[in-house]
Amino acid sequence: MSPVSGSGRLVLAATPLGDIRDASARLVEALETADVIAAEDTRRLHSLAAALQVKPSGRVISFYDQVETARLPGLLESLHNGETVLLVTDAGMPSVSDPGYRLVAACVEQDLKVTCLPGPSAVTTALAVSGLPSDRFAFDGFPPRKSGERKRWFAPLASEQRTVVFFEAPHRLADTLADAVEVLGPDRNAAVCRELTKKYEEVVRGTLAELAEWAVEGARGEITVVLGPAPAEDKPDLETLVAEVKQRVADGERLKSAAAEIAEAAGISKKVLYDAAIKSS
Secondary structure (H helix, E strand, O other): OOOOOOOOEEEEEOEOOOOHHHOOHHHHHHHHHOOEEEEOOHHHHHHHHHHOOOOOOOEEEEOOHHHHHHHHHHHHHHHHOOOEEEEEOOOEOOOOOOOOHHHHHHHHHOOOEEEEEOOOOHHHHHHHHHOOOOOOEEEOOOOOOOHHHHHHHHHHHHHOOOEEEEEEOHHHHHHHHHHHHHHHOOOOEEEEEEOOOOOOOEEEEEEHHHHHHHHOOOOOOOEEEEEOOOOOOOOOOHHHHHHHHHHHHHOOOOHHHHHHHHHHHHOOOHHHHHHHHHHOO
16 A cells, blocks of 8 residues: 555654663664654764664665755655654754754644654753752753854843753853853853763853853863853832832822832832822822
8 A cells, every 4th residue: 555645754753862771662663663764963873773783774864954954855755755754863852953943844834743752852951960940941052152142142141030051062161151150140050061971971060150160171072051040139029119109209209100110110010019009098
């Protein structure tokens, strides 16, 4: 029986960050049975398969940043022809600062099935071991390479109340942390995680100033940085704000305008402050 058009599926498969034992049984099966394997680095894919004692039966093609767009039509055609396409990157989850997003978006647009084999991710692994708040977090990819652009990139994080995870190349780590100190201050808590799950895994925790000093001597390997949330700003309580409104009214200002201006400066609801001022009159 010939395959039904559009009945194929794209499978995003997480691969080990370093320790081969983190490979899932489903990944082993997928490598063995997929019709097409799109790999960020075909040499690493074959090394992974050999380590797992798996012999891929499907076609293996390269799928890295520079060829991603050019490879899309062929992979979409395979999916429309009913084939299973397995997407793997060098380590971790495809499409997370790795190739894959464009292919997933194209599949969604053409109503093709996309599924995932969950597994290792440097983002959540670093977050988990950092010791920093993990209930709310954001992932910001890689910072810009140039210092000026990088400082502008850090600027919005000065008031970020979530933990932020980002990647960095080891040879830029010291400069990046120095820029972070300048923009975010020396006392912001952070962690630098390198070589996660590998033999020389290391997690260094401290303030940005401490980490910047540590990084000057150089760090090797895959780097993930976890930046703690900005300290919460102390806001004046409602009673204090009401007293300020009443004082300005006593000085001749209209209640509504005084409440609106004070509420905006304090970052609270204008209506809440206005109603509280009315009740206290």
